[in-house]
Amino acid sequence: MPKPYPKEFRDDVVRVARNREPGQQLKQIAADFGISESCLTNWLRQADVEDGAKPGTTAAENAELREAKKRIRLLEQENEVLRRAAAYLSQANLPKMMYPLVRELAVDGIPVAVTCRVLKIARQPYYRWLRGPLTPAMLEEAYRANALFDAHRDDPEFGYRFLVEEAGAAGQQMAERTAWRICSVNGWWSAFAKPKRAKAKKAGPPVHDDLVAHVDEHGVTRHWFAAHAPNELWLTDITEHPTGEGKLYLCAVKDVYANRIVGYSISDRMKSKLAVNALENAVRMRRAASEDVAGCIVHSDRGSQCRSRKFVRAINRHGLVGSMGRVGACGDNAAMESFFSLLQKNVLDRTAWETREDLRIAIVTWIEKTYHRRRRQATLGRLTPIEYETIKITPATQAA
Numbered sequence: 001m002p003k004p005y006p007k008e009f010r011d012d013v014v015r016v017a018r019n020r021e022p023g024q025q026l027k028q029i030a031a032d033f034g035i036s037e038s039c040l041t042n043w044l045r046q047a048d049v050e051d052g053a054k055p056g057t058t059a060a061e062n063a064e065l066r067e068a069k070k071r072i073r074l075l076e077q078e079n080e081v082l083r084r085a086a087a088y089l090s091q092a093n094l095p096k097m098m099y100p101l102v103r104e105l106a107v108d109g110i111p112v113a114v115t116c117r118v119l120k121i122a123r124q125p126y127y128r129w130l131r132g133p134l135t136p137a138m139l140e141e142a143y144r145a146n147a148l149f150d151a152h153r154d155d156p157e158f159g160y161r162f163l164v165e166e167a168g169a170a171g172q173q174m175a176e177r178t179a180w181r182i183c184s185v186n187g188w189w190s191a192f193a194k195p196k197r198a199k200a201k202k203a204g205p206p207v208h209d210d211l212v213a214h215v216d217e218h219g220v221t222r223h224w225f226a227a228h229a230p231n232e233l234w235l236t237d238i239t240e241h242p243t244g245e246g247k248l249y250l251c252a253v254k255d256v257y258a259n260r261i262v263g264y265s266i267s268d269r270m271k272s273k274l275a276v277n278a279l280e281n282a283v284r285m286r287r288a289a290s291e292d293v294a295g296c297i298v299h300s301d302r303g304s305q306c307r308s309r310k311f312v313r314a315i316n317r318h319g320l321v322g323s324m325g326r327v328g329a330c331g332d333n334a335a336m337e338s339f340f341s342l343l344q345k346n347v348l349d350r351t352a353w354e355t356r357e358d359l360r361i362a363i364v365t366w367i368e369k370t371y372h373r374r375r376r377q378a379t380l381g382r383l384t385p386i387e388y389e390t391i392k393i394t395p396a397t398q399a400a
Helices: 007-018 026-032 037-051 059-089 099-107 112-119 123-131 136-154 160-169 176-186 272-288 309-317 330-348 356-371 385-399
Strands: 213-215 221-223 233-243 246-255 260-267 297-300 321-324
Touching (some): 007 037, 007 272, 007 356, 026 037, 026 356, 059 112, 099 112, 099 123, 112 123, 136 160, 136 176, 233 330, 233 356, 246 272, 246 330, 246 356, 260 272, 260 356, 260 385, 272 309, 309 321, 330 356
Parallel strands (some): 233 297
Antiparallel strands (some): 213 221, 233 246, 246 260
């Protein structure tokens, strides 16, 4: 079964189809984006359902149904915790700790977080108790932590000095230094604590080595942007352009084998999610074509989005290999900069864009229709990226 296309790609195709010129056929639009006409028709039908133009179950309704089932399941778990806790507390020779009950419920499938929230106890002491035998000092620490947690939950504006007094009134006496240590470990600080002033940050250290660079015979570091097969080397970067509604940001992922944009993401905010979505979309697009991306090098600059933990986790999750250039060195990602230069000349600077929606449709249409399928490149033997991949990949696939 073929894997689905990214949602952002589907939405963009629907936008282009709905804003098509009079007389333009859906078959041609589907061909421009490399999908079948029936696939585009299904996407349009589902979009009409989402917009309320046709009857049917929308994605929001399905999500609401799943959320309702999740809430029902959570209520059932909370009721089970209360029922079991009532039976546990009614036993003779009751131990002073609730942790055994938490462990029993966890074995029966009740999450620890749900049990601790219902019973109003802290999770950290429970996990410490679970890791090893409980000493009297640990038991005392747990009672103190619970008392401080209760006081902090009731009055979040209290600092640790006030929490000491509240815990003492509840029967748990301790020194201020002890309370500070417990609050520091668990992050229970006053809601009115002074925020730390942000300092000007320098570019952070690279999270990956530069796997594209090599040193020539003269000792000069140069970058070699070439690949012998698809999904060997991807380049990624972010560009921005102003509109009447504000800036629009584009993160694109380019396969240097055929200079094809294998994934992209467009947003009005330049966050780490923008780079993560572009990478995820690239992986889904390649896997939708039954291609393996494991081991592919993903080269980027040293921007914060590409150094973020979310982006690094996405690379590791899909078996990719990260690569990163130097700070402020455009030549370290020159092949990606050349694509953005073409985009700037052919789309971004052609007119003044009033809305982000208009610019988004123009960018997507130029990439899929013109750049991929009409613009021939000298480095590809005067072929388009789609033609080059088709000619080079198909014989190899047949031979295999």
